[in-house]
Amino acid sequence: MDISDFYDTFFEEAEELLADMERLLLDLDVDDPDVEELNAIFRAAHSIKGGAGTFGFTVLQETTHLLENLLDHTRRGELSLRRDIVDTFLETKDMLHDQLDAYRNGGEPDAEAFERISRVLQQMALDELGQQQALTQAPPVDKAPAPAPAVSTPVQSELEPAMQAVEEGKGQRLSITLTGVSDKDRALLVEELEHFGTMVSQSGDTERYQVTLDSSESKDDIEVVLCFIIEPEQLSIEVAAAPAVAASATAETPVAEAPAESASGPAEASTVPTAEAVSDPDSAAPKAESAPARPAGKAGGKAAKGSESSTIRVPVDKVDQIINLVGELIITQSMLEQTASDLDIVSHGPLVNGMNLLQRNARDLQEAVMSIRMMPMDYVFSRFPRLVRDLAAKLGKDVELVTEGKSTELDKSLIERIIDPLTHLVRNSLDHGLEPREKREAAGKPTTGRLTLSAQHQGGNILIEVIDDGAGLNRDKILAKARSSGIAVTDTMSDDDVWQLIFAPGFSTAEQVSDVSGRGVGMDVVKRNIQEMGGHVEILSKTGQGTTTRIVLPLTLAILDGMSIRCGRETFLLPLNAVLESLQPQPEDIYSMAGDDQLLKVRDEYLPIIALHHALDVTDAKTELTEAIAVIVQGEGRRYALLVDDLVGQQQVVVKNLETNYRKVPGISAATILGDGSVALILDIADLHRLDRRKSQQRHEAKRQHLHEVSLV
Template sequence: MNMDLQRFHATYFEESREGLDAMEAGLLAMDGGSTDPEVINSVFRAAHSIKGGAATFGFEKMASLTHVLETLLDEIRGGKRAITSGAVDAMLASVDVLRTLLAEAEHGKPSDQAAVEAAMARLQQELGSAPAVAQAKAAGPEPEGWKIAFAPAPSLFMTGNDPLRILRELEQLGDLDVTAKLDRMPDFPQLDPLEACIAWDLGLRGKVPRSAIDDVFAWVVDDCELDIQPQLPAAAPATGAGATSAQGRQAAAAVAAAHVGEAETSIRVSVDKVDALINLVGELVITQAMLKQCTSGMDPTQAERLFAGLDLLERNTRDLQEAVIGVRMLPVDAVFRRFPRLVRDLSTRLGKQVRLQTIGEGTELDKGLIEKITDPLVHLVRNAIDHGLELPEVRRQAGKDETGTITLAASHQGGHIVIEVADDGRGLDRAKILAKAAERGLQVPENPTDAQVWDLIFAPGFSTADQVTDLSGRGVGMDVVRRNIQGLGGEVQIESAPGKGTRVVIRLPLTLAILDGMVVSTGGEILILPLSHVLEALQPEAEDIRTVAGEGRVLRVRGEYLPLISLADTYGYHGGGRESLVVVVEGDGQKLALEVEELVGQQQVVVKNLEKNYRRVPGISGATILGDGRVALIVDVGGLARMRQVQKAA
């Protein structure tokens, strides 16, 4: 697959640095006597993330070291070994070495190979196996060349690997003769660019250790046919093969040159600088709103040029804001590309056959959201494989394909990005969930709908698993998933059908910086309703408002009864007049009718974090500064829906 992953390197380097810092902090806590499973899990997750990215990008030394480190951590968190000072020392030393390997990958600064081997040996010693260096010496002198037959599986590309990368790495070990075998190549109309169809006969000349070759193929051994044979010193490659080698090196150099050319068309900018630029644009938006507010009482005929200039400023400000935010936008593939390896490892471990399907990988999302959505998605995918998909024999008896399908999909819908995690497994067990809820004493509505039953899964600590495994949640539950998503201004819903599978839908704002809002007044105060949640505004008739037992006040809108909520009462405002207008909004999959006094207008607002600057307020997602300098709160529509559900349950 001709995919240039260079544009994702900066994200990986940044995340790896953060991961190494988290690992060091966690290891120091473990060294201090902490046995908190979440601390151990956080170190394990960081090592696992660094390893997965390193394997994808071809940073083999980093991937090999973190693989051994991850194994040691997995045994500690699985209770197979105690936390010893020797193990912590070895892991801390490996963190130091990983930092040098990261610098080597990012800046080309050579790492100390002796230190790398020493760190690997210490980890292997802790695992109870002989150090790799000693094994290599015991094996005797290496031959002077190798013959390698390499036939990638058609699905190799889908695991994030590339044969061209493997050839480049082999060429760094010694002179490489390359012969492409095209007998599996289909005719052009049948050619699938997502399938590997070229095999290779390779001749590697030089005193290269077998272990070095094994390292190159370490991440594809299960996705190819591979035969490595020592070559006698007198063996010489055929002329044709030599010519192919020259052509192969020329092709590799051409690809590398193309990559350099592409890199020269872009620059890497610190995220802090981009954030500072976004903040400045936000201040410009506020200033533009202030100017508009100041001129609201002026006669347009007397200040025609001023009003024309303000209109132009508004258009330019919006264009500038969209351009700057676009700098922070990354394809959601930056998250999706982590999952092929995860799915493969878990399915093998659980004895299940799993097919991963991704849709909409090019859909763009704010970098800050991408960084924070990864852990919830990892948990959902693990749950889908562990709890959702059945074993092959069970699926066969049910008349299903033995291979289950996990689908990751992303799309833009209005002002949101929608991410779905779906499986075609057994589906949720309604009766089992209700029984577990009764056992835990959870409040359940009378004759609950399926949606209300599925919502019980998000209760803290809720699980229907018959036995706890190290795969079930990996230290986080569905309540943490929802809390993390809600912290990003998003919503999560579950849909399920027995025997057909489960679908988890996550809705997130495109960015957390600036949003389009409807400005309303109520109780003498100004509030902002996110326009992406607003469906319509209307003036209700008295006969359309009723009171229903167990539901409170409701409003009839075209035959549908919606909960009627007074914003003034909700937030404790008592300085206004009568709320005579209604804005219909939708959040968390529920429609609400919000009573307000006046619709002031529509404008872009800059979102400020209220929790960071003040404290968390239920039903409020943030704050903004209006053109007249006043602070207005931004309504959390999904939070209002959840507050109402809690009140009903109580």
């Protein structure tokens, strides 16, 4: 087996770690960073470095190494964070991502970029840490977190030699804790440890085993060796310079002795190191190193372990295959059911019962399988804090990003496709929607703009909204722009219609084209993308109060609640969410317009009539309008009266793509397989209307042609 077989796993893992890192960096409160978070960031960098080293991705390894060093100083509180430092970290993270991509594509990363970033990082190390050294004396290490808990207690008697060891600076006393290590592994580990130095003491059980070791090796080196045998989470190594501290802590605050881990209160935490930092600045460093490492290692380890055992990485096509198979199962099941329903219940009781059970199980299975594909919207939303932060900085605006409904689930294929349109909308809101600081102040609004991303379920749909509290759309400007680009508009158009204009290709009201948005390509693409996903976009806007862009999407593309209808001898399906009502048209409600076109009056609304048999050339259909049934349907925000022969019933169907083996068919969105194994086509309302119009026009042309010929004769 080749090591390159593991590349993909590494790339995926590294990608996730980088995403984590970014999220954590963004969440970080610069003035009062959370030690747990700093540790998590450090661990992410550390893991990437380790992997990169193993696979020989040198550049990646070196870059992460530099970053890791800085992060290490940060988490120890030796490097206090500033916004620009976080920016640099983020930039490094981007660089790491580029490098990862380069390796993934089998290339080498950009050497120049690498040199630049390493210079920046080295310079930062020099500037910040040099400065920091001078400062150690004066202020206490105020952010030195969580006290060193229980671990230090058992070695109290060794207090003096430990201190000595530290002061000599060569060998040091290490306290190594192994958690959840089996006896066999432990024996191996202890043997291994003996190579590193002199064993002072060892005690404990499988749950928790403690080894005290005098060694001249560094803590990291020992950790690396031990990690060959056990997981990093199971191991914690501390420089046992702590006895002095432990003693003083016991004297001053008995609380610190309790193994309350990180929760034991920052008050005690700060008093201990402060006292020490002042009295003995030399030992402050090892103390700071030992203290945060432990609780973090433990908590982080638990979290990592938890997620490791509860998820499993599976290629999407495997999931899709399962979904397809389950779809087949459902079809077979309904086929059997049809056959069984003809049988006599009395004489075939067990069979009928079995069929019912099968039906229930099959449905449950289908539901369970479908839920595999569902992913939380957080997957999409989590990439926006960074984008908003960077863009806001670029535009010089203060923006607060709020996300709601992160846990709302959506089909994976939709999740992936929604990212681009949503990014575009967010950019638009930031650039055009939210006003600059001064303007906001003048309008009496808080200077910090608010951008809300929200997701929620509504029936079989998901609503995703991008809400800004900016200036709102400018109706006059849009109308003026529409006129100048030759779009037919009137002043009396409803607001909704005006807002829809911004989706016209090449439409932009931005006075200045920025590199953020305003080039006029985009909104039309957004609309098209979303329509392709079976959804639509709505805009709500109030001048001075902001704009809400709402994307309405079906929850999943794989299953559809449909209404089956009959026309002639053919069966078609209508998406149930497009069906509003059905009625028998009365002659007096039918109006003709311009000769050919017909309208149906439904409660004071005139709806264009689409005759299905006409649009789809169905023979043997009921052609008399009043004999047929009118189904009131909506598509792309408009309503139509669709004439069909019969309504058959409601059913859930597995959507099959026609384009896999064939092509897009006008008026049809997809196909499905019915209970009898035959294929039924699923109608696309808006497209059907377009098709109908086209056919009417053709017929018109033909008629005119014919008339013309007649008149010539």
